[in-house]
Structure formats: C-alpha cells, structure tokens
Amino acid sequence: MRFAPTGEQLELGRTAERLLADHARGNPLPPPWDAIPRTLDSELWASLAELGLLGLGVPEQLGGSGGGVADLCVLAERVGSALPTVPFTATATVAAVLAEHADSPGARAALARVLDGSTVAVPAWETFPSDMVPGRRAGSLTFNDTAVDGVLAAVPFGLDAQLVLAFADEGNGPARPFLVEFAEPATARTSVEALDVTEPMASLRLTGAPAEPLPPLGAHTVARVLTVLAAELIGTGRRALEGAVEYAGMRRQFGRPIGSFQAIKHVLADRSVQLDAAWMLVQAAAHAVDGERADAEVAARTALAAAADALEAVTADALQTHGGIGFTWEHTSHVLLRRARARRSLLGSPAHRLDALADRLIGSGRLS
Template sequence: MEFAFTEEQRMIGETVRGFFAEHATSARTRTAMSGTGIDRQLWGAFAGELGLAGIGLPEEYGGVGLGMVELALVAEAAGTHVAALPLLGHVMLTQAIAKGGTEAQKSAWLPPLASGELIATAAWQADPVVRDGRMSGTFSYLPHGAVADLMLVHGKDGAWIVDLKGAGVTITAHVTMDQTRPLASAELVDAPADALELGDIAIAAALAAGWICLAAEALGAGQAAIDQTVAYSRERVQFGRPIGSFQAYKHRLADMVVEIEQARSAVWWAACAVDENSDEAALALHAAKSFAADTAFLCAGNMIQLHGGIGFTWDHDAHLYFKRARSIQTLLGTGAYHREAVAGMILGAAA
C-alpha cells in the first residue's frame, strides 16, 4: 500500500498542530488534571472554532464528513501535547451511532455530540443485564466517565446508548495514573438503555475509531518524547560537551527513532485501511494499537531516563507522557490481546 497525504489532509494536520501547540499548554493541562481532567476551554474551541468534534460524521448531522486518516491527524496532534480532551469516548460513540444507529438516534444524538455539547464515554466488553429496554450492571474503566453525559455499552449481545445523567445511574470517580484521562465506574440499576439497531456494525466502527485514536495519540506522544529529549541533549552540558554527543546517548535516541518510524507506518496503514474498507483493516488495527502503544511507552521511559534527575520531577512534563503512554497500553485491550489477535489472523489454528 502506498500512502501520501492529500493537500487537504496536510492542511488539516498543520491546523491542528498549530492549534494544540498554542492552546494545549502544560499549564492548562495541569490545571485540568487538578479538576475533571478536561480543559473545557480547549474542548470548546476544538468543537466550536475548528468543528473537529464532528470529525468522521456526515455533514447533515453537524459533522465535517472526514475519515479515519483525518481523525488520526487530530489524535496525533492531541497526543503530542497530552491534551486533556474527552476524545476517545467521543469518537467511539459518534462512530457507533453514525454506522449502526437508526435515523432517529442519529438525529437526536449526533448534532449535540458534533457541537461538543455532550461528552461521551465507552464501556468495552461489558456484560450488562438488559430487560425491556432497562439495563443493570457495573461498568469500569470509563474514560472521563465522571463528567460524561452518554455512555456506549459494548455487550455480547449488542450495543446500547445510556444517558448517564438519567435515572438509575450512579457514577464513582477514581484517582487514576493518567490524570489527563481520568477513569470512573458506573453502576446501573434499571437505567433506560437505547439499543443501536446494527449492534455488530456499531461496535466494529467504535472499536476501529477507538484503536486509531489511541494509536495516533501514542504516535504523537512518542514523537514529542523524542523531540524534547533531542532538544535537551543539545542544551545539557557535561564534561564540557553537550550530552547528546556521547555515543551511548546517541544509541538510545536512534533506537527511539527507529521504533517511532515503524509505529508511524502502522498507524497510517490502519487509518487508511479502514477508510478504504480494506481486507487488511482488522489486522492493521490490532497491529497499530499494539505497536504504537508499546513504542510510546518505550520513548516516554527513555525520555525520563535521558533527562537525568529533572526527568523524574513533577515540574517536568516527562511524567505526563509516561502516564499517558502507560494508560494507552491498557485501554481497549493490552498489547498481548492485540498481538494474539494478529497471530490468530496470520497463523490461524496454529496460533
């Protein structure tokens, strides 16, 4: 597969990189971390000024009619700055409704989601009890679940939308490692649940968007870790020389660059394969999520070590990248889960 960005995609990439560089500052991210984990001003500008909360949605529902490649461009830029945005749950629910919802569901939910008015989260591989349109069960590890308005539930027998502000819902916020994407749990007791008409299609679309979002975020975070470490290696002087001139330091940086370039190829392969409905899409998604997440974790860990003492401090941003990378590794399936899926697709019963 040969891949190259279109002129429009290059413009989108430049726009979102400039937007996050200007607005997703370390100070604002840290302020969000001490609150709900969402930079509301950033989210408002992202959804309102840029209209990117509607990415991947048809224009008739308030979207901008773009695809997974454009979503990856946005998520990569957000990951570069560890932006405190509820992007993961948002893209999963919007894609689920767009691909598997009824016209009534699309008309009711997509416009307020596209405008950023509503915040979404998602429960992956849940086991709900559903009777007569009412759902009960406990749902854990909900990204930005404490402030979300809607929840996508992925169960064995279908997919549902649950209003988290409605009756029968109890939300418990948790103190989690990545404070830019805090997790929560939801306890439902006979809460109204709106079943998506095409459950299997909805979940496939939601997972594709979620895996691409996480993989692209990881790519952005890993690249930022490299860039900041390279900059530090030129500034920090030991024994009369910049530390970047030492061979051992160069080797670590070179290893990071090799890994990130492989991750970059995997992310764009996955996004392009989904947009083109390629037969390789499922394989590419599992490969991208696994490889990009592990690469971001490697780069963030090296970033801390190669910054020396300052890299271990709260004041430096290295720990933000490390925590985001570690969180991405576990969300929507661990590396082992995705690698096993890849092995099964390639080797079949021999896996």
C-alpha cells in the first residue's frame, strides 16, 4: 500500500517548515551553554495556536482545525526535525484524551483552552500505564475525592504547565486518568536538569491540587498518541541523517570526500532505508487510526518500535560520521543524540517495545 501525501498535507508541511525556520533563525540549536531554556518559547507557541495548528486532528465541532492523524503526523514530523522548545507532541497527547472525553463539560472546556493556546497542557508520562511508558512510578500520585497529592519527578515543561494529564492510584484498582489543575499554593515547582536540552523538565509537588477523574483511555486514543510520538521521532532522525550526509560530502580525507568511502556511505544508506521504512509504518498506523480499524493499536506499536529503533541507530551513526566535532557543545549532532536517548528512557528499550507489541498481537489473535 502506498501513502502519497495529499495537496493539503504538502502545503501543511511547507507552512510548518517556514514557521519553524523563521523561529530557528533567532533560536540556535544547541542553545548557548549558559542559556538552556527552562520554559517554552511563548512566541512560537502563540503562532502555532493562531494558525490553528494546536487543534490539528481535533474535529471542528469540538473547536479544532479538523483533519486526521495522518495530517497531525506531517506536522509532528516537522516539529521533530526542528526541535523547538515547545510541548507540541505532549499537548497533542492531552488534546487527544480531552477530545475522546469531550462529552464531559470539564474536559470540553479544558480542550478549548488548550487549542487556543491559553492553557499549556502536558502529560505526566511517569504516571502512565507501563504498557505505554515503562518504569511507571506507581503511587506517585493518590486521589482523594476531588484532589490529588504526591510528587512528580520530571514533567516536561513543568514550569509552564497549567493542566496535566496524569494517572493516580485509587485503592487496589488500576490507576485512573485525571486532569490535574496546577495552581498556587497547591503546586510547588522546581526546575530539574534534563538530558534533552530542547525539552525542559520540572519536579512538581502537589498538595490537594484540584483534579477531575476521566474514564479509562480507549485503544483508539492510545494508538493515536503512539503514532504521533513515532512521527516526531522520524523527524529527528531525518535531521540527523541530513546533517551527516551534508558533512560527509564536505569533509575530505586523502583528497576525497569521506562520503565516498564505503564504511560511511553504506552506513548512511542503510540508515536512510531504515528511516523510510519506519515512516511508511507510521503512515500505515495513521491511516489505521483515522479509519478506526481494529488493528490500529497494533499498527501504532509497530510504527513506534520501528521509529524508535531507527532514531537510535541514525543519531548514533550521524555522530560518528561527524567525528570529534559532533561531541562539541556547539554542534547539533549531540543534541539529536540526547533527544534519542531521552526518548529511549521514556519509551523503553527495544525489548520492552517489542514485548508490548507481542502482547497486543497475541491478545488480538493475529498470531494464532
């Protein structure tokens, strides 16, 4: 099956590239050593909201911009390449959950604030079920009537967030999703060091923070979240590969570009094929989600496993292609590798991702 982009998707990609390129001219990557961002880029965030890009993939009747997950993945791939200091994929995750539960007045009102950019909403990944995010910190939050208590160790853009999607424990039952409002004095925030310099983190201590319980996440929403995450990874991988290919064509040894040596050109060709194959799986997953097919979650987990593996391989090989210069702070290669390592910490090892995929395949009967 072929997934040729539509005219609207091509224009969406060009619009996103122009916007992100304009932003990048005044915001170098990597940032200065003594000026690593601790908060989001409010100007770019406002631009994304003004263009309706925060509502991409959310139905128009819910206040979004319409479009499907395939369209959202086009934008996520561009954001993953540019790596601006904004919580785009994180906010898309929260928006997907709010849209699923839009019959709740509280969720509907929160969704409107998220889409117009007036409320920064992010997930507390560390509380998510272990089949989505490994190493869940069980018991980090507890729910009591209409409020939650506990400590979140590392929340992306935690200094900016006003709304957080988290899972809290209720007695002996499974953890339940909640929308948690951050307000003083119920929330104490502390910036923490992050491996990924494009995604600032904060530790949050919650004491009676207002919270609204939500129903369990549906398989369709889980598939949507994982697919968009995978698209973002592809974008980061493409930037790493493009930088390595450009450098291999310029850097000369023994009177020849190093890209002419088999030890380099074959590796970069392999990584290109790997990224293309992973992107096709992302597109397949996006169409499965948009079509509300029964195999959407399996397709999403397959795409995520392939995209994460490709990102790890290409960022490591890109850094090696650049040699010693790739390790210096002023070069982009190490930033992309750090993003890959941070996403590995979030999404788990290849073995974990394949185990989660196998569980879904066996549960769906596709291996029987």
